[in-house]
Amino acid sequence: EDTERTQIHVLAVQAITSLVLSAMTVPVAGNPAVSCLEQQPRNKPLKALDTRFGRKLSIIRGIVEQEIQAMVSKRENIATHHLYQAWDPVPSLSPATTGALISHDKLLLQVNPERELGNTSYNLGQ
Structure with a gap:
C-alpha cells in the first residue's frame, strides 16, 4: 500500500x-x-555593478573566487580531525562517486574557508 x-x-x-x-x-x-x-532570469542585474565602484568590486570578487577555488583544489585527500570530513553533507558532489569534474561553485558548499585557514573559532560574521 x-x-x-x-x-x-x-x-x-x-x-x-x-x-x-x-x-x-x-x-x-x-x-x-x-x-x-522561455528563459526568464530570476535575478535582475544590479545597476550598481555598472558603476566604477561596481567594476572594482567585480574584479575583487573574481580574485577572491579564484583563491577559494585554488584552496578547494588543494583540499582533496587531506586527512583532518574534523568530523565533517567523515560525513559528506553533499554526497552527490563527491568526486569519488561521480568521477567527473565539479564546478567550484558546487564545491563551495563543502568548504568553510575559516576552518581551512586554521582558525577554528567562530567569528562575528559566522
Whole structure:
C-alpha cells in the first residue's frame, strides 16, 4: 500500500512538472514538438555593478573566487580531525562517486574557508 501510494505521488509530480514545462515553452510554428523554453532570469542585474565602484568590486570578487577555488583544489585527500570530513553533507558532489569534474561553485558548499585557514573559532560574521 505504501509503495503504491509512493508511485502515485511520483506520477503526480511527473505529470505536474510536465504540464508546467509545456506551459513555459515558446511554440515553434508548424512543429510544437521542437518548442523551446522561455528563459526568464530570476535575478535582475544590479545597476550598481555598472558603476566604477561596481567594476572594482567585480574584479575583487573574481580574485577572491579564484583563491577559494585554488584552496578547494588543494583540499582533496587531506586527512583532518574534523568530523565533517567523515560525513559528506553533499554526497552527490563527491568526486569519488561521480568521477567527473565539479564546478567550484558546487564545491563551495563543502568548504568553510575559516576552518581551512586554521582558525577554528567562530567569528562575528559566522
